[in-house]
Structures are given as structure tokens and as C-alpha cells.
Amino acid sequence: MAGPDGHTLTFFMHDILGGSNPTARAVTGIVTNPALSAQVPFAKPNGANLPINTGIPQNPGNSGLINNNNVPFLTGLGGTTGNLVRSNDDKFIGGGYGFPVLNGGQLPSGMTVQKMMFGTLTVFDDELTEGHELGSRLVGKAQGFYVASSEDGTSQTMALTAMFEADGYVDSISFFGVHRTVVSESHLAVMGGTGKYVNARGFATIKTFPAPNQALTDGLETVVQFTVYLA
């Protein structure tokens, strides 16, 4: 994880929306708006059983879990519109990540789904791994939230703490900044740290890409690569 000079770290964060084991949950915004449940249409087969008329994305009919049918409705860290590709057993096997495939016909004039996402707050508890695969060696957890903070829905203001497992999660680095999904790399500021990172300063570059092996989860995974440069 640490670079040769001890001041550079790299790790991968796995953000999973929907599926049977989501690590991120949208708690405000369009997903919680009952009035829109009848107005936002989805391309088949993703449109069935949307739970948005229950206020928050809980589906009691599915043991309280967010199910695959929700995924296209959520805004994640990927941000790229694309076609979701599913296997025959309805798992995501590749394709687009981030914003959903939608029928736009019934949206209010001038409104896009991305615009409607502006303001959506998503809380996460994501695994950090050494390599980019979800099954790679676990190095810690990242907890925090991101808020869709541009009017076109392509930016997320992020506040998070990355906690490292090695010494019982005492070592942590906290970050704040804006993740812009329209550029290949965004920068977050280091707010501070604890444990061996106490008084940390510096920044991180973050890059998102679709999960290399989506089959490991039935949710919609976005992998975020962090490269941290400490002063």
C-alpha cells in the first residue's frame, strides 16, 4: 500500500449500490420522493417494483434489501451513462455504471435524470483493498458520504475517512473535495488524520472505473482508485 518513500499510498475503494449487499445507500433526493414514483419511467426490465414510494429505498418485500431493480435509479460514483448488461439470471455483468438507462419521454420539460439527482446524499461503508479486485487483500474501510453537487449531476462532493485495519483502525486519513465524473481524475484535499497519520496534510487523486469483475457482487460496483500524497 505504501510507496517506497512512505509518503504515497494507493488503495482501491469498492462502492456498491443495490444488490443484496450494498455498501452505499442514498438517503435523500429523488430516491426518497414519492411524488416522482409515477413520473420517472425506466427502460425495461429495470423499471419493476421501484420502492421509491416507501420514502427511503427499503423494500420490505425483499427482506428490506435494495434489490437490483433499484440500481438504475441510484446515482453512484461512476457517473457515466451507459447500458447495463445483465446475465440471464439478472446479475449485472458489465456495461455502464452510474446513471441509469431511462425513457426520457415522461420527464418534465427541460429536466434530465442527472439534474434531478442534484442534492442526492449517499452514505457509504466501503471496503478498501490493496488491488483493484473486490476479492483483493482488505486493507481497511472508508466511511462517509457523497452529495450530488452539480446541477447536471456529474459531480459529487465527498467527505470520508479511510481507516486502516493494521492497528485496529486507529490509523485514518480524512478527505474532502469534489469528485468530477466528467474528467479522468479528481483531487481531494486531506483534512487530517489519526494514529500514524496524525497531522496529515496533502491530497489524493481519485479515479473511478467499472468493477473489473462485476460477478463478485449482484449490486452495481464502482471502483475508486485513491493515490494519496502526504506532505
Place this chain on the structure above:
Amino acid sequence: MAGPDGHTLTFFMHDILGGSNPTARAVTGIVTNPALSAQVPFAKPNGANLPINTGIPQNPGNSGLINNNNVPFLTGLGGTTGNLVRSNDDKFIGGGYGFPVLNGGQLPSGMTVQKMMFGTLTVFDDELTEGHELGSRLVGKAQGFYVASSEDGTSQTMALTAMFEADGYVDSISFFGVHRTVVSESHLAVMGGTGKYVNARGFATIKTFPAPNQALTDGLETVVQFTVYLA
């Protein structure tokens, strides 16, 4: 924008609630609480067609846009109670900014609108300009959120990243702190920065005032002057 010593910056942030091109959206709190829709009365003519029973401030009857009728219900960065002055075509032309004019008669005993705003989370994507007018030269964007964080509704806890356009938004400064609307000036701490502001430390003073030329937007604009002192 930069001061003579290169360590002081000033810029102006334009926060627009409501209207056809809002830059800020309240996503939690009273505006999203349907249970209060029947309880919060408004002085005419501002009380018509409040969308609060739709969960988030979307008004499908107005092409999905937040309209002027919403504005008096939102809590912004201005914070001053005052009379909203409207022209004959229902545009704001001056007067109060911030908390609305209300009939208090039907509020629960001991409750004021300001108190009810406590906890409202507002996400913003505001333009930063060199001068105080909305049409002044654009220097960047500020994205983040503010939360009404005093029981009397006069303070906003703010977390934001100011991103500067010059080098493709790589240069940024992130701030955290409490904006107290009852004093003329508040201070925010610099959490850090990126690009040429990496490892930034210091603080900013912020002052709010009503838009100098409200006619440029049909929303309710608050101008926030930032003066940043970097160590």
C-alpha cells in the same frame, strides 16, 4: 482575485434558491416533510401551491422547476427576515432575503419558522465571480452543502470546495465552519486544498448581502463575499 502578496483571495459566491435556474436545493428538513404541509401557513400571496407535500421541492405543474412560490419557504444564506417585494409580473425586485414573511398564528405553540428550519440540508453549485454582480467575470464554482445548525435557524454549518477555473478546476480550497447570519461577518476554517493550493491552511471571512441586481435571476439570490487568508 489574488491579493498583492499572493496569499489573500477575494471572490463572490452567488447562491440562488428557487426560480427557473436555482443553484441550491434543500434536500432535507421542513421542505421535505409532508406532515407539515397542512400546518405551516403563509402570508398571501406567497402561500399558494407550496410543493412540500411532494417530498422534495419539485413542482411538476411548473415543468418540474422550483417556482417563486417556493422561495419564501426556503432557508438560504441571507438569514434576515424581511418583506419580499415583488413587481407586477411576480419577480422579486428587492426587499428581504432569507426567512419568509409568515402568518404565525397556526404554528405550534412556541415554534417559529426559524426554529423549524433547524436541520435543513441544502446542497449548492454556485458560481464564483470576481466582482459582486452575478454577471461579473466567472472565476470558478463552489460546490458543497449547508445545514441550518442553530435552534433558532440563524446559523448554517457549511462545508464546501471552491474550485478555480484557471487550470481546469484542479486548484481548489475546501472550507468548513459556521456561518452566523446574525453577525456581519463569519469565519470559516480552511480544511485543505488541491493543485496550487495543496496543503493550504488559513481561514476565510464571509459576509452575505442581498443581490445587487436581483433582476438577473428570478430566484432568490444571496451574494456571499469570501476573503481568504492563507498561511
